[in-house]
Amino acid sequence: MASTQVNPTRMELTRLKKKLxxxxxxxxxxxxxxxELMRQFLDLVRENKALREKVEKGIExxxxxxVMAKAGMEEQMVTASLLAPKQEVTLEVSKKNVMSVNxxxxxxxxxxxxxxxxxxxxxxxxxxDLDYAVKYLADILPDMLRLAECEKSCQLMANEIEKTRRxxxxxxxxxxxxxxxxxxYITMKLDENERSTQTRLxxxxxxxxxxxxxx
Amino acid sequence: xxxxxxxxxRDSIYGFAALGLDIYDITDEENIGKKFKSIADSKYSVIYIxxxxxAKLEKEIDSYKDAEIPAIxxxxxxxxxxxxxxxxxxxxVEKAVGSDIIFND
Numbered sequence: 001m002a003s004t005q006v007n008p009t010r011m012e013l014t015r016l017k018k019k020l021x022x023x024x025x026x027x028x029x030x031x032x033x034x035x036e037l038m039r040q041f042l043d044l045v046r047e048n049k050a051l052r053e054k055v056e057k058g059i060e061x062x063x064x065x066x067v068m069a070k071a072g073m074e075e076q077m078v079t080a081s082l083l084a085p086k087q088e089v090t091l092e093v094s095k096k097n098v099m100s101v102n103x104x105x106x107x108x109x110x111x112x113x114x115x116x117x118x119x120x121x122x123x124x125x126x127x128x129d130l131d132y133a134v135k136y137l138a139d140i141l142p143d144m145l146r147l148a149e150c151e152k153s154c155q156l157m158a159n160e161i162e163k164t165r166r167x168x169x170x171x172x173x174x175x176x177x178x179x180x181x182x183x184x185y186i187t188m189k190l191d192e193n194e195r196s197t198q199t200r201l202x203x204x205x206x207x208x209x210x211x212x213x214x215x
Numbered sequence: 216x217x218x219x220x221x222x223x224x225r226d227s228i229y230g231f232a233a234l235g236l237d238i239y240d241i242t243d244e245e246n247i248g249k250k251f252k253s254i255a256d257s258k259y260s261v262i263y264i265x266x267x268x269x270a271k272l273e274k275e276i277d278s279y280k281d282a283e284i285p286a287i288x289x290x291x292x293x294x295x296x297x298x299x300x301x302x303x304x305x306x307x308v309e310k311a312v313g314s315d316i317i318f319n320d
Contacts, residue, residue, distance in 0.1 A: 104283050
């Protein structure tokens with residue numbers, strides 16, 4: 001290995017071998033995590049796409065009706081009609097843990113259970129288009145909330161997938177090959193040392209024998 | 216306990232008031248970025264923003280991308296759809312998968 005210098009010692013060899021085992025294990029785990037995240041992400045993103053198309057269509061429809069309503073009534077009347085809403089929506093946020101990514105889950109409650117409380121005005125002086133517009137929005141609201149949940153989850157998961165993929169690649173292409181290379185280098189160096197000691201000993205033995213017995 | 220906010224120009228969002236969502240028309244504010252941040256940091260967990268305004272506030276919206284809440288969701292305004300919403304989803308796919316495999320039809 002060229003880039004970093006390692007000490008060719010037995011201690012270093014043991015350390016590197018342990019490191020390699022951990023790296024391989026981590027690599028396997030992260031790869032599994034990435035695959036599972038990807039599977040869930042793709043499901044979620046397909047749902048996200050469908051929801052978005054639906055919501056955009058719904059809002060467009062509602063907006064058309066609002067324009068009609070505005071054309072049919074005085075602007076002040078429209079404003080006044082929607083000035084004091086009877087209904088109120090609150091959200092309860094909980095978390096769902098998917099592969100160590102915390103995804104938000106929204107539960108919504110309306111203040112009153114009566115569906116007709118979305119009409120915060122009397123029907124006598126308002127146009128029917130306004131009723132339709134408000135109705136369209138009310139119908140699309142659950143989908144909008146689901147969209148919010150879905151889109152945020154997709155965003156968080158995309159980040160996590162990117163991070164995990166980088167880690168997997170770093171382990172697979174850098175950490176593990178480098179460690180293997182170091183281990184190989186140390187093993188060869190140690191073997192080489194051993195051989196050189198062996199030959200030296202043999203040589204010394206020869207010399208000593210020669211000196212003692214005059215072979 | 217959290218609430219839902221809708222941000223954008225008045226004409227696009229006033230209908231949501233009837234459903235009990237909080238509406239904020241900040242298009243005329245001088246410092247829309249600051250105003251938007253103050254809304255995002257308060258009691259809202261979901262903020263719907265018109266695509267037109269979302270295009271202007273890209274930087275501010277981006278700063279919330281790692282947070283679990285608020286979820287900032289672009290919606291089409293009264294002037295129609297400029298495609299930010301769907302292109303965001305595309306971006307997620309590209310980021311996660313590496314290339315766009317959902318929308319290429």
